[in-house]
Structures are given as structure tokens and as C-alpha cells.
Amino acid sequence: MFSTRVTSDLTPNRLSAAIARLRENRVEFDDLTESNPTRVGIDYPVRLLEALARPSGLTYAPEPFGMPSARDAVVGDFRRRGMSVPRDRVVLTASTSEAYSDLFKLLCDPGDDVLVPAPSYPLFEYLAALDSVRPRPYHLEYHGAWSLDIDGLRRATTDRTRAIVVVNPNNPTGSYLKRAELDALAIHCRVHDLALIGDEVFAEYVLDAELARTTSVLSQGQALAFSLGGMSKGLGLPQLKLGWMVAAGPEELVRPALERLEIICDTYLSVATPVQAGLPALLTGGAAIRTAIRDRVTRNYRALLTAAPQYPSVDVLPAEGGWYAVIQVPAMQSEESLVLHLLEHDRVLVHPGYFFDFPREAFLVLSLLPRPEVFDRAVSRLLQRVEAAA
Ligand SMILES: Cc1ncc(COP(=O)(O)O)c(C=O)c1O
Secondary structure (H helix, E strand, O other): OOOOOOOOOOOOOHHHHHHHHHHHOOOOOEEOOOOOHHHOOOOOOOOHHHHHHOHHHHOOOOOOOOOHHHHHHHHHHHHHOOOOOOHHHEEEEOOHHHHHHHHHHHHOOOOOEEEEEEOOOOHHHHHHHHOOOEEEEEEEEEOOOEEEOHHHHHHHOOOOEEEEEEEOOOOOOOOOEOHHHHHHHHHHHHHHOOEEEEEOOOOOOEOOOOOOOEOOHHHOOOOOEEEEEEHHHHOOOHHHOOEEEEEEOOHHHHHHHHHHHHHHHHHHOOOOHHHHHHHHHHHHHOHHHHHHHHHHHHHHHHHHHHHHHHOOOOEEOOOOEOOEEEEEOOOOOOHHHHHHHHHHHHOEEOEEHHHHOOOOOOEEEEEOOOOHHHHHHHHHHHHHHHHHHO
């Protein structure tokens, strides 16, 4: 009866089952997978949501791409980041996930494919399947720093490929795209008629300011490109459900893309009016949240770098940006048994690397968001366990 867009295998995996068991028995554990910024003791300005109560929010005047005042606010936010984008290229969505879905509808027929990075964000598989699109991985390689395997990406391109997704900085490797990589991607897209989708939700969370980085696909002019961002990560306000995409590239590609996107967005009109009306004030008032999150992830990343050298079997991979850290540990046992052991015996929950499609074992992924006291004690138990098992 049901579509194959949603998997028919609904049995929870061993890790989800173990978490459910602990929760059922009210056993507490330190959650180093927490990626919800509203649950980690960050101070949110208490009056911030007064911006949602503007009288203009009482009138419904639907616009496929969003209210002009809200799109202007996004233009202003890009200006703050040193980028000039015209308002007519800004499209509001309810989330970045919805922006992906809009773009898959715009670019792909059922059965077409999009190239996605590996290791990376695990939701691509679901987002693509829900739009009957196939994700095809291209690899990020680690040689002391992460780089994009551009030859592999060329080989992964098929005659059904319609787009390349880059996550910049990538989740969870924390690696930013380098200028030469962006240029090579743009040329490849141009030659093969592909669009470039830049997921830039973590762009402003720089962990290593010394390193060269390119923060937006908007900084190239060859390929049709879309920069995706939003309040969920950019301001730590996922509950407000507002994201955006900005189109760039050759005018003869951008124009027809926007004409078609308008039909898609007009079909759903999914962004609520009050959040659009409040966006100018939210972007200004929310800047303090971004700063607090940046301070938190920087603090926790430094604490991890300070603690890890006492444990020779643990290697913290350098993170250039984002909200996550990756550690490499000896592959004496599978990632799954190590993660289960950590949860059941040490009461620390981390993500196994396979969750993000790392090419081999053993890697663990830690969120850098938790409260410092939780982060420090969980990291200490984690490092001791890994060292003892080595
Ligand atoms: C790389 C990346 N893109 C997009 C999202 C989802 O963003 P949104 O809440 O705007 O859908 C996430 C959430 O974790 C993410 O890690």
C-alpha cells in the first residue's frame, strides 16, 4: 500500500533501542550528540519573541518567495557578512530541509541523482528519497586536513546527475571548502549542466580563524548556485522555522530557475507570516545567541584539544568550523560496540562515525554544544574508556 519513498524497515537500530531502554528506566546519561541549541543552557534574550507579535503579522498577504521586508532583512544579513545579494534572488523557506526539497523538485526528475559528500550529514538519504532522487556519494579525504576528492567526484557524475551538494563547513568534519575546490566544482557544474547547492548553515561558526576558507558558493559566477542558510543554525532558533536560499550564477540560468521555483514555493506557501514580519528584529536581536553558541563550541573544542593529548590512542581531527568534533580511536572493536559500551557502562552518548558514512572505522563524533560541565566530565570518561580499550 505504501510508497517506497519511506523505508519499510522501521525497526530501531541497536543504539536507538539502547537509548530508549535507558530513558524508559529513567537512567541518566551525558548526551554528546545534543545538537539542539535551545537545550544546552545558552542564554536567549527573553524579549526576543516580542518580534513575532507585530501587527503586520495579522494580515495574510502571501508571496511565493516571502515578504519583501523579510527578504530585505536577509539581504542585510548577507551584507553584514560582506556579501552583496539582490532581493529578487532571495527565497524564504520554512527550513533548510525544505530548501533542499524545493531544489530537488526544481532540478530533478524521479530517478535522477545528486552528488553528496561523504562523510557528511546523514539526512541527505532521507531528503533525497522523499523526492525520489538518488544521492551518490563523493568523498572527502583526510590527510591531516580534509580535502575534496575532485577526480572521484568527476567519476561519480552520471548522465542523470543534476546537482552537487557541498556542506560548508561540513558536518561533522568541520572542513571548509577551499578556493581551488570551489573553482573546480563550479567549472565541473558548468560543463555538465549541474547546479551547485551550498549548505552554509554553519558558515559563521569558525573554529580555526587562521585557515584559508571560502564561505559561500555565491562567490563564484560560473555555475547556477544556491546558498542555503537559516535561523535554525545561524541564530540557534530552530523552533522559528525560517530558512532561506539565495540564487547566483549566470543570468540565463538564474532567471528560469527562479521562475520555476516561484511555482514550487507558491504551491506550498509554507513560511508563517509572523516570523517573516519579525525577521528584521530577530536577525538583529538574535546575534547575541550566535555569539554565545560560537563561544560555547570554541570553548568545548579547546577543552577537548587540551584533554586529549594525555590519551595517546586518541586523535582529535582538526575542525575548522561548525558544531562538531571528530575523534579517531583504535579500531579494536566495532564503532557500534564501543558506542554501546560507552552508553551502557560510562553513561556517555556519542555518534559512531558510520552514522555519517566515514569510509572506515573507528571514528566518534561529538557535539560541541553541551554545557561545559557536562562536556568535560563526559569527555573525560570517554577518553579513559577508549584508552583502556586500546
Ligand atoms: C548540514 C546541515 N544542514 C541542514 C540542517 C537542517 O537545518 P534546518 O533545521 O534549517 O532544516 C542541519 C541540521 O542539523 C545540518 O546539520
